[in-house]
Each structure stands twice: as structure tokens, then as C-alpha cells.
């Protein structure tokens with residue numbers, strides 16, 4: 092070890108020990124912390140977590156209970172694993188902050204992004220604009236034609252795979268479709284093509300950026316390392332965010348030019364048009380340079396979660412052919428075999444909705460939600476949640492709890508036909524989109540896109556696993572990330588019906 096590395100390591104260990112001792116003495120004064128496993132000096136509970144922390148934490152909760160205290164590096168962490176305490180946490184004003192990952196602290200993203208802002212004025216304005224201008228029913232109705240076209244492309248692609256005797260990489264097809272659904276809805280543009288190796292800048296950069304943001308970064312658990320950025324995560328993130336912002340800036344400028352050039356300009360039905368209108372009439376509340384930040388939030392928030400959800404639903408259906416045919420029969424009964432499924436049909440498809448809910452229970456796309464942060468010392472269920480703790484609400488553990496669900500390890504959509512439960516954040520047994528003020532703002536769009544993508548994939552196609560595998564052999568192991576991914580991507584054989 093050379094001289095400089097020695098001093099960096101010495102400084103790191105010294106500062107971490109100092110922080111460790113200081114926070115321990117502060118906690119002793121505060122009161123009773125929730126129970127939790129033994130915490131090692133400096134590294135805390137990191138050795139007790141696997142690559143799938145939601146699963147390790149669910150196991151630990153069986154021993155230590157529905158509210159636990161852990162230390163991840165130098166970060167106080169509270170883990171909640173029951174619907175009752177999840178409700179208390181998600182409705183507590185002081186626990187709705189965010190701990191910002193270092194990878195998001197680039198290009199002023201953290202100070203402009205709805206996902207990372209604290210619940211102050213700027214965040215409130217963004218939520219209001221999203222609710223009233225972007226995800227309002229009239230706006231969603233007006234933009235549905237844009238989405239219908241993209242679903243036709245998905246249908247044509249699957250058809251082409253059949254003609255060419257090709258497997259479908261279901262995750263990739265879902266990602267391209269989600270990306271195009273989002274880019275059509277946001278700015279009337281197609282960002283990605285099926286079966287194309289040509290440069291698809293936005294798609295590739297989005298992939299790279301999500302990978303960087305999802306990667307394990309030492310700085311997030313030892314903030315003293317931020318200035319060194321030992322894994323170069325912030326460096327890479329800075330590049331990808333910069334590239335995406337410049338693509339978005341170009342799109343915004345092009346649209347502004349189009350609007351300025353012709354007096355006969357026909358307004359488009361997309362979200363960009365709504366945001367430009369709002370910004371022009373409320374420049375002080377929502378200046379032009381904030382549009383790109385909101386577009387990025389919606390684009391990133393919408394694409395990965397939607398694509399991962401669809402890949403999981405298709406995995407669960409391919410593993411259970413009788414459930415897939417039941418969902419298809421419902422589509423044929425309600426919509427017909429040859430009519431395209433429309434957004435207005437979704438409410439008449441209770442079985443398909445049960446399938447989607449069951450996948451949300453079984454493989455929730457955000458197993459720990461997006462971690463919340465305690466803004467002040469707060470008491471929950473008789474325990475202290477120290478200021479600045481990060482809070483994980485483990486909805487994966489709630490979804491697999493046998494006290495709440497019978498046979499939680501089996502995929503059984505029928506349970507939702509017997510039990511009325513919605514996913515709008517009111518019933519804390521199932522909150523795939525979170526609940527309360529910080530709940531996913533994209534819920535109204537996601538609940539249109541996901542059923543239509545699945546319907547497009549199963550209405551006229553049956554599916555077989557690749558390589559002569561039996562349905563029940565299709566892999567369901569998970570890979571933790573920005574959205575919960577499949578560890579082994581789903582590749583399957585489509586069959587025309």
C-alpha cells in the first residue's frame with residue numbers, strides 16, 4: 092500500500108469509528124431503538140444481507156419482528172415488514188423524506204427531481220403539475236391513441252418472430268414497448284426499434300444510467316467517501332445524466348421552435364405539450380429549465396418498473412398455462428378474439444386484473460419501495476426512528492407473509508376474486524405503488540399500460556418455455572435493482588392461435 096492510500100484508509104477508518112461512536116451515544120440518549128441483529132463495528136449489518144436484500148431482511152424480520160433497526164455501514168436503517176406499521180410510517184409526515192443516492196447528485200438532478208426532493212414547496216408543485224396536467228383522466232384519454240400504435244408494433248414483432256422461428260426475449264420486448272409507450276406519451280417520439288442494431292441513443296443511455304444508479308455504491312453507506320468516489324459511480328452517472336439531459340433539451344427546443352414557427356401549429360396530445368403550456372403560463376412556478384427534470388423522472392420512473400412488471404407477469408403465466416388460458420378466455424369473452432383491447436376495456440377484465448395483482452404480491456417491482464428518510468427523530472410503534480435514518484418498507488415480505496396470505500409461495504390469482512382488494516394504497520396488505528403522499532404518481536398510466544401489454548402478448552398467442560423446458564421449470568429467481576428484475580431473462584416461444 093503506498094503512502095497516500097495508507098492515509099486515505101486511515102482517515103476513512105478514523106472517521107467511520109468516530110461517526111459510529113457518536114451515533115451510538117446519541118441513540119442511547121434518544122430512547123429505545125427497534126430490535127435488530129448484532130451490528131459489527133464500522134460495517135454494521137452488511138454481512139447479514141445477500142445480493143437480494145429484500146429476501147435477507149424478510150428472513151431477519153421472522154426473528155426480530157415487523158420493525159427492525161440495522162446499521163448499513165454508517166447509515167441508520169429501519170425495516171418495516173407488516174401492513175400495520177407500514178401504514179403508520181407511510182402516513183407520518185416526518186417519515187416521507189428521501190435519502191439521496193450519490194449517483195443522483197449530478198446535474199442538479201437531486202435538487203429538481205420529484206423522486207428525491209424533500210416534501211417541500213418545489214416537490215409539491217411537481218406533484219401538482221403531474222396530477223393535474225400529466226396524469227389527469229382527460230390527458231390520459233387524449234394520449235391513448237399514441238399508445239395503441241406502440242402495442243400494434245409489439246404484436247407485429249411477436250408475429251414476425253413466429254414467421255422467422257425466433258424466440259422472444261420477453262424482457263427486452265417489454266422494455267422496448269414500455270420505452271416507446273413512455274416516449275410516445277411524453278413527447279410523441281419512438282425511441283427504440285425491435286430487431287435493430289442501429290444506434291438507439293436514448294434506449295442505450297437509459298439502460299446504462301439505470302445500471303449505474305442501481306449498482307452498489309460504497310459512498311451510499313459510507314458518505315465520508317463521497318469526495319473520493321472510489322467506484323467512479325458518480326463520475327459515470329454524471330456522463331449518462333448529461334447525455335439524457337442533452338437529448339431531452341433538444342426535444343424541448345425542437346418543439347418550442349415548431350410552436351413558434353407556424354400560427355397553424357396543431358397541438359399534440361402528449362405530456363410535453365401540457366408541460367410547455369403550463370410553464371409558459373406559470374414561468375415563476377415552473378420555469379422552462381425544470382421541464383427536462385420532470386420528463387426524466389417520468390421517463391425513468393415509468394419505463395423500468397413497467398417493463399419489469401410485464402416480464403414477471405409473463406413469467407408467472409408461462410409457468411401456469413391453465414391460468415394463461417383463463418385470462419385469454421376472458422379477453423375473448425369480453426373483447427373478442429380479433430378486436431384490439433382498449434384502455435376502456437380494462438375495468439371489464441377482472442381475471443386479468445387478478446393476475447396482475449398476484450404478480451405484484453409475488454414479485455413486487457419495488458420490493459422495498461423507494462427508501463424513505465426520517466426528517467426528525469420520530470416515535471413509531473413505541474420505538475425511536477432516529478433522524479436521517481433510511482426506512483425500507485419491505486412489501487416483498489408482506490406479500491409472502493403466511494399470516495396474511497394462504498399458500499403465499501403459490502401463484503394463485505383466484506385469491507383476488509375471493510377477496511376484494513385494490514392497489515391504490517388503501518389496503519396495506521398490497522401496496523406495489525406505495526401509499527399516501529409519496530405514492531407513485533404514475534399509477535394511472537401504469538395501470539393502463541401493464542394490462543394492455545399483457546393482453547397484447549396473450550390474446551392471440553400462446554407461449555412455451557425455451558429449450559423444451561417444462562412450464563414449472565421456468566426460473567423465478569430475483570435480482571434486486573432499481574426495479575426487481577429476473578435473474579435469468581425470460582425467453583419463450585410464441586405460438587399463433
Ligand code: HEM
Nearest residue numbers: 206389392393396397400456457461524525529531533537
Ligand atoms: C408497474 C409500474 C410501476 C410501479 C410498480 C411503480 C412503483 C413505484 C413505487 C413503489 C414508488 C415509491 C413509493 C414510495 O416511495 O412510497 C414509485 C415512485 C415513483 N414513480 Fe412509480 N411505479 C410504476 C410506474 C410508474 C410510471 C409509469 C411513472 C411515470 C410515468 C412513475 C413515476 C414515479 C415517480 C416520479 C416516483 C417518485 C415519486 C415521489 O417520490 O414523490 N412510476 N413508483
